[in-house]
Amino acid sequence: MVVDELRKRFVPNGPDVVDGISFAVGRGELFGLLGPNGAGKTTTIGVITTRVHPSGGRVLVDGIDVSRDPVAVKRRIAVVPQQSNLDRTLTAAENLSFHAAYFGSNRRDRRHRAREMLARFGLEGREDDAVNNYSGGMAQRLMLARALMHRPQLLVLDEPTSALDPQSRLFLWDTIRELRRDGVTILLTTHDMDEADLLCDRIAIVDHGRVVALDTPRRLRQLLPSDAGLELLIEGGSDPSQLFSGIEGGRRVEAHSAGEDRCRVRIYGEDERLTEHAAGLARRAGWRVVELRRIEGTLEDVFVHLTGRELR
Amino acid sequence: MRPITRSDVAAGGQRMSAWRAFLGLCQRDLWATIRHEPVAFLSQALLQPIFFLFVFGRVLPEIGAAGNAYGGQLLPGIIALTVVLTAVQNTALPLVIGFSFTKELEDRLLAPLPVEAVAVQTMLMAAARGVIGGLLILPLGQLILPGGVSLGQTTWLGFVVILVLGAVAGAGMGMVLGTAVPPNRISVTFAVVLTPLIFTGSTFYPWAALARLRWFQVLTLANPLTYVSEGMRAALTPVHHLSTAAIALGIVVSLALFGALGVRGFARRATS
Structure with missing residues (x-):
């Protein structure tokens, strides 16, 4: 058609x-x-x-x-x-x-x-x-x-x-x-x-x-590159705030406590090797990686990005 | 002779499939009427004429307000009224409802035939209902009218022609109403259109009898029902009626006018 x-x-x-x-x-x-x-x-x-x-x-x-x-x-x-x-x-x-x-x-x-x-x-x-x-x-x-x-x-x-x-x-x-x-x-x-x-x-x-x-x-x-990156759930270490701050290929880092000495970290960036760098850094600082996943922008983000927020 | 080409075959196949779709729609309408709504159909078509026959044809002569022979004058008009009104209502109402509220028409509009053919099919089936309604007035008249129904002087060919053409003209009028009027105005339109239609259509008296009320007599010529009523009177009774040529002209003009406007209105509502 x-x-x-x-x-x-x-x-x-x-x-x-x-x-x-x-x-x-x-x-x-x-x-x-x-x-x-x-x-x-x-x-x-x-x-x-x-x-x-x-x-x-x-x-x-x-x-x-x-x-x-x-x-x-x-x-x-x-x-x-x-x-x-x-x-x-x-x-x-x-x-x-x-x-x-x-x-x-x-x-x-x-x-x-x-x-x-x-x-x-x-x-x-x-x-x-x-x-x-x-x-x-x-x-x-x-x-x-x-x-x-x-x-x-x-x-x-x-x-x-x-x-x-x-x-x-x-x-x-x-x-x-x-x-x-x-x-x-x-x-x-x-x-x-x-x-x-x-x-x-x-x-x-x-x-x-x-x-x-x-x-x-x-x-x-993938039209919204700023929303792509990694999400990690790590546990057992101390002071995560500075841990990933200088990570190679990462543009921006957010870290929040996830309770029970766990911490959820989001590292934004498209570098293919971000996963290895992040896992390596965490291990060397004495953190255990519980969960690690790539994040992508959702279609909804893309949709709102392209069509705006005004009501129709 | 030109050899048959591939596109001829394709065109033939298309006509065939459009024709089958047309028949399929007719089957659906017949089935729906006979199987699912016979009571609704019959009461809508017959209740009003039954009361007209009873009150005007039976009660008025009984109490001395009309002559005994009045029933014979009334019957052709009531047949015409039933034929036309049934056809009008069976196009106008379903169209208004189907186009706007239930959207039921959509499946028909997507059937593989031209939209105009769907319009014609809708009119023909409504006309068929009008014809059936009109025919049923004969036995009802026999039951209700004091003098019964005498068909000794009936011109049957004329009766059938007027019956069918009157019904199609009525269906055309219904189609114009059903497609031209916005759905939220349909009830007021029905009141404004149907009441004058009923009472200025030479239904209750022969047109010629209006000679002393000349302005009204002329006015009634604008009502298509007048020609159907007078046609029925001409076919069923020996009384003086509008000339055959005038009846034919009136019915043909109504058919052409409302048929064309109705199909055009339908196509306009169906597509935008």
């Missing part, structure tokens, strides 16, 4: 809500779109899913221009929205079955697949319930099941876990990983940094209608 210099302006002389967004998602990739409210994520998703006409630029799904042939694009995609849009007149099984009917599946196939999907998403025994009686987590699972009924090539998940309990969220994460293994291309929007970090192959951070950073989660975290 290719988004190329996408622009959208809803009012003729108003601002560009999407102001030249470009990114490409490879087949089978799990791509995250991250950004504060009003950054242009939902509008971008709207264009990809044929619901918003772009003011400029273009979007290709499987090589097909979304504006030129929306019907062909609709055959290839599926969307799980933020808010439930299930058919409340119908039961859960009927929601799945009729969705498949729209995509030309015959009655026997779609009944079979609906049963299969209900079992996979833990909704067995609730298939004849009215979806009005479904909890938020169940509705979410049913919408994902519905999205998969017609075997889409591109699955768009718009903030899928924002209203879920931890169990449902873990289940959803597992399912997303499975789908990725099955080769489904996934576009995910989220506010949840851990979710993006955990799941996505690559992430585009969007703000004010533009892509402000695009990379793998790991490389994005």
Whole structure:
């Protein structure tokens, strides 16, 4: 999927809500779109899913221009929205079955697949319930099941876990990983940094209608070099305050007592040999190293660094 | 003859899949009506006409406020009213709710067919409900009206044509209402639009009988329901009615106008 210099302006002389967004998602990739409210994520998703006409630029799904042939694009995609849009007149099984009917599946196939999907998403025994009686987590699972009924090539998940309990969220994460293994291309929007970090192959951070950073989660975290370094938990020595002050490759040192004659020390710096230097220094001064780990900036730090702290 | 190319095949496949999606949507609507909401549908469609038939067609003649033959005049108008109002309500309300509150329309809009085709499908299914509502007035009239229903002078072809076209025109009006009115205003709009629609549609009297109230007679020509009522009167009774050409023109203009505006309004709400 290719988004190329996408622009959208809803009012003729108003601002560009999407102001030249470009990114490409490879087949089978799990791509995250991250950004504060009003950054242009939902509008971008709207264009990809044929619901918003772009003011400029273009979007290709499987090589097909979304504006030129929306019907062909609709055959290839599926969307799980933020808010439930299930058919409340119908039961859960009927929601799945009729969705498949729209995509030309015959009655026997779609009944079979609906049963299969209900079992996979833990909704067995609730298939004849009215979806009005479904909890938020169940509705979410049913919408994902519905999205998969017609075997889409591109699955768009718009903030899928924002209203879920931890169990449902873990289940959803597992399912997303499975789908990725099955080769489904996934576009995910989220506010949840851990979710993006955990799941996505690559992430585009969007703000004010533009892509402000695009990379793998790991490389994005490294955008904040001042937050990289080491954390040690040491015990048994005395006066840690001056211990690491002149350490080679360290820019800044923080030491706090951690109780029971233990001390937690953070040494900031990117030097590869920082670990050896720190361990050596501690040992020579009579400290025992209990715990040692590298620290990186979190995605959240990077996000706030790039998009600022103002409320939207 | 031009050889069949790969893109021809692709276009044929696309039309096929759009057609299947269209049928899938129809199946869903039929299933939902028959299986899940038959009572809701029937009461919404029939309760009001039942009371009109009973009060105007039975009670008024009984207490001497109307002539005994009035029921025969009333019946075609009530059929027309039921057809049009049922079609209006079965497009306008679900659209308002589905676009804004429940978002239920989203899954239909992502079905593999053009948005305009979804609009047409929605209108046709609402029209089908209107047709069923209208047909059910016949046995109800037989039960309620003192003189029953006499169909001896019915032009059946005319009856069916007016029934179907009136229903589609009503669905078009409903679609315009449902897509043009913001959701928070729908209840006031219904009150403001439906009441005049009901009472200026030549429902309760033949149009020609308004000759002594000329200004009102002219005014009622602006109401699409007038042409459906007069068409029903022409098909079912021998009384004097609007000319066939005027009826045809009125219905065709309503169909074209509201159909086009409705589809356009739907496409506008569906995409931005």
